[in-house]
Amino acid sequence: MTLLDTSLAQLAQELPGATAIFNHYNLSFCCGGKHTLREAASKASLDCHALEAELLRLKPETEQDRDWTQAEDAEIIAYLLKRFHEVHRVQLVELKRLAHRVESVHGDREECPHGLTEHLHRMAMELEQHMQKEESILFPLLAGGQGMMADGPIQVMLMEHEGHREEVARMDALTDNLTLPRGACNTWRALYSGLEAFKADLDAHIHLENDVLFARYQGGPNHG
Known part of the structure; x- marks a missing residue:
């Protein structure tokens, strides 16, 4: 079909x-x-x-399954910017719109994810600040062959990655682990499907940075 x-x-x-x-x-x-x-x-x-x-054009690229351990820093960074940074910015705008719609229409239901719109707004702000730090400070250092000067910025990014994971855990709590209630409308279904995709993308994003790119300057894989 x-x-x-x-x-x-x-x-x-x-x-x-x-x-x-x-x-x-x-x-x-x-x-x-x-x-x-x-x-x-x-x-x-x-x-x-x-x-x-x-x-x-919305279908994700298959390069995510590639073995990135042999790639140059600049190539990994270019992929991170296109596949994750650009995508997260688009994802969160739409997820906030869908969440607001669900909360507005179904706010009287016990299963409604009350507070999700506000939470996603906060997540979007925090993630945007994080990505801007990478784009303006850390990535230029690594792409320019100055990785030995990047330990401080890398430690900050690793710490913020843990913060993102805590925010995802909060999102799971608000949505009962993305459990759809009986009779959920298409908007509600689209919202939870989008949240699931966002979670998977964010996890892959953090993995590629922590365990591949940043690990090169940490003496081995760093799992946070």
């Missing part, structure tokens, strides 16, 4: 980031989620193939 013949509801749940595209084009994946991408595009007078191409 191609994306064109997949329902908006299924795409919203299985392709993190799709909801942002649907929202941009005013395509309802919640109430109108039973329609296929082809049907929804036709109804809205949109180019279905152009829309499909936008969605296909």
Whole structure:
């Protein structure tokens, strides 16, 4: 089955980031989620193939499974910036929007993740500050062959990585470990699917930095 013949509801749940595209084009994946991408595009007078191409670009690159231990620092850094830094910034904007929608509409339900929007906002601010430190201080040192001067910044990044993991644990507590309640709407499902993808990306991001890039300057793998 191609994306064109997949329902908006299924795409919203299985392709993190799709909801942002649907929202941009005013395509309802919640109430109108039973329609296929082809049907929804036709109804809205949109180019279905152009829309499909936008969605296909959301699929993550396969380089994440590569053995990075043999790569140069500059190559790893370029990958980190594109695959994780850019992606996190987009992910969190949409996750905050979805969380706000769920809390606004379903706030009277016991299972509603009360406080999740505020928590994601705080996480986004902290992660943005962290990534800016890497981009402006640490990564230029490593890419420029000045890794011997990077011990202090690396220690700060390792400590902040532990803080990110604590924030993820708090997110899990707010969502009952991303457990969907019975009868959850498509927006709620898309939110938890997106949070799951964000968690996996953040974990892979931290692993590549801690255990590969930073470990080169720490005398061995550092697991935090």
